[in-house]
Amino acid sequence: MISVAATLPAIKALPRPDPWRSGVVLAALLLALPVLVVFSFVFAPAGEVWLHLKQTVLQEYVTNSLVLLLGVGVGVLAIGIPAAWMVSLCEFPGRRLFEWGLLLPMAMPAYIIAYTYTGMLDFAGPVQTQLRDWFGWGYGDYWFPDIRSLPGAVLMLSLVLYPYVYLLSRAAFLEQSICVLEVSRTLGTGPWAGFARVALPLARPAIITGLSLALMETLADYGTVQYFGLATFTTGIFRTWFGLGDPAAAAQLAAVLMSFVFVLILLERWSRRRARFHHTSTRYSHLPRYQLRGWRRIGAIVGCSIPVAFGFLLPALQLGVWAVDTVDAWLKADFFHLVANSLMLAAITAVLAVALALLMAYGRRLRSSRPVDLAVRVASMGYAVPGTVIAVGVILPFAWLDNTLDAFMRAQFDISTGLILSGTLAALVFAYCVRFLAVSLNTVEAGLGKIKPSMDDAARCLGLPPRRVLREVHMPIMRGSLLTALLLVFVDVLKELPATLILRPFNFNTLAVRTFELASDERLADSASAALAIVLAGIVPVILLSRTIGRSRPGHDQTVC
Amino acid sequence: MTKLLDVENIDVGYGNHTVVFDAALHLKKGAIGVLLGPSGCGKTTLLRAIAGFEPVQRGRILLAGDEVSRAGWTLPPEKRQVGMVFQDFALFPHLTVADNIAFGIRRWPADKRAARVQDLLQLVGLPQYGKNYPHALSGGQQQRVALARALAPKPRLLLLDEPFSSMDVELRESLAREVRTILKHEGITGLMVTHDQFEAFAIADRIAVMHGGRILQWDSAYNLYHQPADRQVADFIGQGVLLAGMVVGDTMVETPLGPIAGKVPEGCRKGCPVDVLIRPDDLMLDPASALQAEVIDKAFRGAVFLYTLRLPSGATVLCQAPSHHDHAIGERVGLRPDFDHLAVFPRRA
Numbered sequence: 001m002i003s004v005a006a007t008l009p010a011i012k013a014l015p016r017p018d019p020w021r022s023g024v025v026l027a028a029l030l031l032a033l034p035v036l037v038v039f040s041f042v043f044a045p046a047g048e049v050w051l052h053l054k055q056t057v058l059q060e061y062v063t064n065s066l067v068l069l070l071g072v073g074v075g076v077l078a079i080g081i082p083a084a085w086m087v088s089l090c091e092f093p094g095r096r097l098f099e100w101g102l103l104l105p106m107a108m109p110a111y112i113i114a115y116t117y118t119g120m121l122d123f124a125g126p127v128q129t130q131l132r133d134w135f136g137w138g139y140g141d142y143w144f145p146d147i148r149s150l151p152g153a154v155l156m157l158s159l160v161l162y163p164y165v166y167l168l169s170r171a172a173f174l175e176q177s178i179c180v181l182e183v184s185r186t187l188g189t190g191p192w193a194g195f196a197r198v199a200l201p202l203a204r205p206a207i208i209t210g211l212s213l214a215l216m217e218t219l220a221d222y223g224t225v226q227y228f229g230l231a232t233f234t235t236g237i238f239r240t241w242f243g244l245g246d247p248a249a250a251a252q253l254a255a256v257l258m259s260f261v262f263v264l265i266l267l268e269r270w271s272r273r274r275a276r277f278h279h280t281s282t283r284y285s286h287l288p289r290y291q292l293r294g295w296r297r298i299g300a301i302v303g304c305s306i307p308v309a310f311g312f313l314l315p316a317l318q319l320g321v322w323a324v325d326t327v328d329a330w331l332k333a334d335f336f337h338l339v340a341n342s343l344m345l346a347a348i349t350a351v352l353a354v355a356l357a358l359l360m361a362y363g364r365r366l367r368s369s370r371p372v373d374l375a376v377r378v379a380s381m382g383y384a385v386p387g388t389v390i391a392v393g394v395i396l397p398f399a400w401l402d403n404t405l406d407a408f409m410r411a412q413f414d415i416s417t418g419l420i421l422s423g424t425l426a427a428l429v430f431a432y433c434v435r436f437l438a439v440s441l442n443t444v445e446a447g448l449g450k451i452k453p454s455m456d457d458a459a460r461c462l463g464l465p466p467r468r469v470l471r472e473v474h475m476p477i478m479r480g481s482l483l484t485a486l487l488l489v490f491v492d493v494l495k496e497l498p499a500t501l502i503l504r505p506f507n508f509n510t511l512a513v514r515t516f517e518l519a520s521d522e523r524l525a526d527s528a529s530a531a532l533a534i535v536l537a538g539i540v541p542v543i544l545l546s547r548t549i550g551r552s553r554p555g556h557d558q559t560v561c
Numbered sequence: 562m563t564k565l566l567d568v569e570n571i572d573v574g575y576g577n578h579t580v581v582f583d584a585a586l587h588l589k590k591g592a593i594g595v596l597l598g599p600s601g602c603g604k605t606t607l608l609r610a611i612a613g614f615e616p617v618q619r620g621r622i623l624l625a626g627d628e629v630s631r632a633g634w635t636l637p638p639e640k641r642q643v644g645m646v647f648q649d650f651a652l653f654p655h656l657t658v659a660d661n662i663a664f665g666i667r668r669w670p671a672d673k674r675a676a677r678v679q680d681l682l683q684l685v686g687l688p689q690y691g692k693n694y695p696h697a698l699s700g701g702q703q704q705r706v707a708l709a710r711a712l713a714p715k716p717r718l719l720l721l722d723e724p725f726s727s728m729d730v731e732l733r734e735s736l737a738r739e740v741r742t743i744l745k746h747e748g749i750t751g752l753m754v755t756h757d758q759f760e761a762f763a764i765a766d767r768i769a770v771m772h773g774g775r776i777l778q779w780d781s782a783y784n785l786y787h788q789p790a791d792r793q794v795a796d797f798i799g800q801g802v803l804l805a806g807m808v809v810g811d812t813m814v815e816t817p818l819g820p821i822a823g824k825v826p827e828g829c830r831k832g833c834p835v836d837v838l839i840r841p842d843d844l845m846l847d848p849a850s851a852l853q854a855e856v857i858d859k860a861f862r863g864a865v866f867l868y869t870l871r872l873p874s875g876a877t878v879l880c881q882a883p884s885h886h887d888h889a890i891g892e893r894v895g896l897r898p899d900f901d902h903l904a905v906f907p908r909r910a
Contacts, residue, residue, distance in 0.1 A: 454651035457614060460638040461645040462665030462714065476655045 020466070021372055024363035027356055028375035031434050034393025035385055038258055041251040049249040053240065057231060061253075064232045065260065067150060068157070068225070069215055075158025076214045079307050080165025081207060085195055086304060088173040091289040092297045098304040100546035105311030106163040107538030109495045111223020111516055112531045114156045116315040118227070119322075119524040121147045126318075148228045156224055159311040161217050165210035167545070172206035173199055208271035212264045219260055220386035222498035223516055233257040234388045234498060241502075247396060254389040265384050316535060322528030330529040334509070338530060342511040345425070346493040349432040350440075350486045356433060357440035357485060361448050362470050365456075376441070383438035387431070387499035394431045394503060398422040428503040435499065436492050440485040447481025448474060484544055494537050563625070565590040565750045566611065566718055571620035571630070573603070573610040579618060580606045582774045588718075588767070593744060593751040595761040598771035599797070604754045607771070608720050611752065612645055613638035625717055644716030644749075648723045650707040652695035658682070658706050659691035665714040681709040684743060700727055701736070708740065712747060719744065721753035725760055737763035758798055770794045786840070792906050795838045800867075802878050803836040805908070814905055817874035818844075818852060818896070823903025838904035841867060841881035846888075850895035854878070856888050870896065 046054075086092070087099045105113075121127050121144075128144055131137065146152065184198045200207075222234040233253060241250040292300050323330075360376045382390065398421040409417045421427055451474055459469040475482065497512045504513060511530045518527035566588040573581040581603040588594045596604035609615045611622060613635055622630040624643070629636040644665075652661050662678045669677065682688045685705035695703055704724060711719055721740070725733040741764045744751045755761055761768050762782045769779045770793075778790040789795035792803065806816040808829050814821050816837050829835060846868075854870035857877065861884065868880045868888070880896065888894055 452649060452651060454647040454649055455653065457612070457638070457645065458647060458651040458653075458710075459664070460614075461612065461641075461643060461711070461716075463639045465637065465639050473653055477653070479655075 018367065020363045021367045021369075024360055024367075024372050025375045027359060028379035031356070031379040031382065031437060033397060034390050034431070034434055035258070035381065036393075037396050038251055038254045038389055038393040041248065042255045042259075044248060044252060046252070047246065047248055049240065049244050049246040050252050053236070053249060053253070057236060058256075060231050061233050061236050064150065064225075064230055065219065065257075068153060068230075068232065069218055069260075071151070071154030072157045072161060072218045073211060073215060075154060076162040076165045077207070077211060079158060079162040080210065081169050081200075083162075083304055083307060084166045084170035084173055085199065086300045088170050089195075089199070089289055090292050090300060092292045092300045094301060094304075098308070100542070101308045101312075102166055102304060103163050103542045103546055104308060104313075104539070105160045106545075107535050107542050108160050108312055108315060109223070109497070109512070109534060109538070110157055110160050110217075110221050111227060111497060111519070112319070112535065113160055113311070113315050114153070114224040114227050115519040115524055115527070116318050116531070117147050117152075117156060120314075120318055121145075150228075150230060153224050153228050153230055157218050157221060159307065161214040162307060162311070164214040164217070165207060168206040168210035168213075169203050172203035205271040209268050212268040212271070216261060216264050216384045219257065219264070220388075220498075222386070222388055222501075227516075227519065233260075234386055237388045237392060238498075238502075241392070247392070251392050251396060254386075254392045257386060257389055261384050261386070261389075265381070268384075316532070319528045319532045319535065322525040323532050326525050326528060329526065334514075335529060338509055338511050338514050339533065341509060342494055345428065345432070345510060346490040348425075349429050349436065349493045350490040352429060353433050353436050353440040353489045354444065354482060354485045356437055357444040358470065358475075358482075360437075360441055361445045362466075362474070364445075365448060365453075366466055380438040380441045382434040383436070385435065387435060387496060388502065390431050390434050391499040391502035394427055394434070394499075395422055398427050423503075423505050425505060425508070428500065428505075431499045431503055432489075432493050432496065435496070436489045439488045439492060443481050443485035443488060444478070447478035447485075451477055487544065488541050491537050491541050495534055563590055564588070564623075565592075565625055566594075566752065567623040567626075568607075568611065569620050569623070571607075571610060571622060572618040573606050573615050574618055575615075580774050581610070583620075584776050585620075586767075586769050586776060586779050588750055588752065590750055591745070591748055592766045593741060593753070593764055595765040595768045596752065596754045596771055597756070597758060597761045597768050597797075599756055602771040603774040604756075604769075604771045605722055608722055608752065608754045611718075612643055612720055613641050642714070642717045643720060644711035644714065644718070645720040645722065646704075646707050646711050646724045648726055650695075650703045652703055652706055652710070654695055656694075657691065658687070658693050658695065658698070661695065661706060662691075662710045662713050664710060677713060681713055684712075684746070685709045701732065704728070704736070708743070712743075712749065715747075716749065719749050719751045721751065723754055723756070725755070725757075733757060733760050734763045740764060770797060772797070787902060787904070789838065789904055792836065792838075795904060795906070799840060800879055801838050801840040801843075802876075803906070804839050804876055804878065806835050806837045806905070808833040808835055808905075814903065817872045817876050818878075818898045821898060821900055821903060823900065823905065825903075825905050826907050829905070829907055834908040836906045836908055838906070839878050841879040843898060843900055844870075844878060844880040845897045845899050846880065846882045846886050846894055847897035848895045850897045852896045852898075853893050854880075854896045856890050856892050856894060859888070859890060868894075870894070872896075 083098075083102050087095055087102065119125055123139070131142070131144075135142075147155075184194050189197065220234070222238070225232045226235050226238070233256065237250045237253045237257070240246055240253055356379075360379060364372050364376050399419075402417075402419045402422050405420065406417045409415045455473055455477070456466075456469055459473045460466070464472060495512060497516055500510055500513055501516070504510070509517075511534055515527045515530040515534065518524075518530075564587045566586075568584055568586050570583050570585045571581065572579050572583065584603075584607055586594065596607060598604045606615060610617055610630065613629065616635045617630045617632060619632055621628055621632075624641060629641055653664065656664065659678050659682070662681055663674055666674050666677060678691065679688070682691055685708055687702060687705055687709075690698065690702065690706075695706065698706065707724070724740070725736050728736060737760045740751075751764075753761075753764060765782060767779060768782055768785055769776045770785060771777065772793050778785060778794050780788075780790075785794060785798045789798060795801065795803070804816050804818070806814045806821075808825050808831055809815045809820060810831065812822055812824065814823065814825060814835060814837055818839070821837065825833075826835065852872075854872050856868055857871050858869035860867045864884055865881050866884050866886065868882060869877055870880055871877050
């Protein structure tokens with residue numbers, strides 16, 4: 001801390017240590033701890049288990065993960081870009097409905113869609129039963145593709161992750177200056193050529209950003225690949241930890257996975273930076289859309305319907321049917337207990353994550369300097385880190401701390417303190433904060449950025465110290481952003497699976513964990529009610545998102561403050 | 562009379578980059594000062610240093626005799642009892658007009674607070690608007706609320722950062738006079754930043770002309786106009802031209818308008834080349850005068866014409882004449898100098 005303070009420019013030096021600057025840097029260091037711990041295992045000496053892994057399964061992990069990345073990459077681009085282009089630049093019946101409808105698959109966690117399709121497509125499922133009825137087939141008379149395969153996983157992940165590409169490329173299409181598009185039209189470019197030669201190249205940075213986000217999620221996925229029995233890094237980390245009982249080797253696997261993620265982070269940052277230079281003109285007006293007629297119109301409607309139907313409507317319908325079938329069972333069972341657990345965890349994390357985001361964002365506003373900016377950036381890196389990796393990075397230092405403290409207390413006072421942090425809800429909430437701080441931070445920073453600096457100055461001249469300016473001026477003004485941030489984190493926690501699986505206290509279950517457990521036991525119908533609850537909660541941020549993007553177009557902006 | 566604000570040779574800047582150099586000025590209690598200069602001259606930075614938002618790199622600032630800033634230490638703005646009115650008003654959008662005004666006097670007893678808010682609303686001419694929200698007010702009304710809010714805690718010093726810049730040009734001068742009346746009524750010392758000299762003339766007892774981060778002159782409006790300290794001040798304040806001349810005596814300068822008596826710069830002896838500032842109101846049209854000039858341009862200003870005239874020497878001067886003296890371009894007119902005092906600068910090498 002002292003060394004950080006000493007490197008700062010002397011002009012802002014205050015007589016006593018600055019609580020804002022040290023607060024931000026300390027909190028950032030704490031939140032960066034799991035990732036740093038995992039990274040430190042890059043240099044750890046290779047143990048026996050690691051050598052064993054390297055000889056046997058590592059090759060498979062890498063291959064499967066790469067094929068998954070490639071497949072999902074192609075899939076999300078193939079669905080996301082055309083859909084974004086059609087709803088932002090063409091006019092056809094139902095366009096406004098599709099604008100937000102295409103976001104709905106975001107509400108569907110990958111592991112839930114995976115086992116829902118498994119249930120729908122397996123031998124006893126409605127699809128094969130119907131086919132047998134129609135064609136009079138019997139068992140073994142026909143070939144049916146197995147969804148529980150690598151191509152199946154690619155399909156499942158593409159169906160729920162394409163909204164990232166859709167969202168960002170749509171925003172890019174909408175932000176493109178009308179001048180550029182009009183000029184291309186006066187030069188005789190039709191819709192297709194305008195798309196390929198003008199809009200697509202201009203939107204490329206945004207598309208790459210969306211793609212890298214989708215691929216980060218792909219790498220982070222545990223539920224789908226585990227359920228489909230595919231060996232990837234995330235399942236490998238689980239197996240190494242719980243099966244082989246070697247945390248160090250698990251952390252080493254996590255470190256390799258992190259290097260994949262790191263490439264994606266660099267890709268994302270690079271494309272975001274380039275995006276800034278792609279606005280050639282600042283004149284915006286209402287976009288005149290291409291009026292689609294005849295087969296093109298039908299093509300657009302069908303094209304937009306497919307991802308919504310397969311990514312959300314069909315699986316949600318199936319979950320609904322199952323849930324209704326098993327309504328009596330789950331009303332009696334521990335459903336409400338699970339809901340209470342999930343809501344409590346989500347609420348605690350949401351409040352903490354927003355409080356941390358406020359500290360970081362406001363600290364940066366007060367004391368923008370290289371160390372503070374760097375700290376904030378490091379702290380918000382967690383969104384890219386798979387939940388499995390964070391869990392490993394949390395449990396190792398916490399266990400070390402507990403053991404050290406226990407040994408010390410036993411030696412000094414002959415008292416065993418046992419496990420204070422690891423295996424408790426505190427560890428879980430901490431992991432959630434690491435993973436989801438970026439979600440709250442982005443929203444809070446955006447809200448704070450809209451408040452003019454003169455507001456701060458005015459309040460200070462009227463006698464308020466900085467922390468009360470935050471409470472009495474900023475927080476009331478940015479109430480909307482704070483609520484949005486709370487809600488986004490809340491829902492993300494509800495959906496989170498791998499970190500919860502690893503870090504939850506013994507006998508403590510949440511909706512997501514129970515859903516996954518029941519599905520893994522092939523009790524698909526029984527898990528439907530919990531799954532449906534998660535999906536319904538997931539719709540809330542989708543609605544928020546679609547409202548934000550509707551307002552985001554410059555020129556259609558609401559005045560702020 | 563005591564000095565309320567004393568700025569002692571301060572440097573202000575960001576990081577290694579210094580924006581204000583060696584600024585010194587002081588205000589007596591109840592006086593109104595103005596920092597005047599083109600954009601980027603450092604006037605807002607100087608104001609923010611006085612408010613406590615920017616630390617000083619050198620020198621110190623005293624408020625009513627107490628040190629509030631020195632190199633390495635800054636009393637935070639919330640502890641200075643300094644009010645500030647911002648260019649964009651910075652009214653809190655989530656509070657009503659009355660709550661905005663009451664923001665700085667939260668700790669007062671409720672009845673006193675309500676009375677103060679009502680008094681101030683009355684003072685700025687908005688007695689009915691207490692329950693409105695800022696976004697429902699016009700720009701001028703918001704400006705008055707911002708002023709009332711800053712005045713509410715009875716600050717020792719009120720700082721105004723280009724408060725009229727978002728107003729219509731025609732309104733600015735009258736608003737400035739109105740603010741002056743209010744400040745004088747409340748007995749509050751004020752310091753305003755502006756780039757508009759007419760605004761400055763309308764409000765100020767004393768004006769600091771700033772350029773390139775330095776205070777060039779700290780003086781009354783009258784002296785700035787008639788006795789500018791150097792050619793940058795002469796150039797920035799009012800209109801006029803510099804005519805080449807030569808010192809011919811201890812108090813005499815030879816110019817294309819003939820010899821003129823007046824104070825010559827120190828260090829300028831006989832034969833020293835100088836420039837003489839000629840204001841448009843220093844010259845009168847006089848048909849009887851032997852000095853003839855040709856009209857090369859004219860601008861109608863209502864009550865007066867502003868003529869651009871070419872002298873026999875080829876130099877041009879500006880001359881302001883009552884608008885019934887209507888002369889055509891190209892016409893020759895007689896010219897008579899009418900100087901009260903002389904502004905003479907040594908010629909630049």
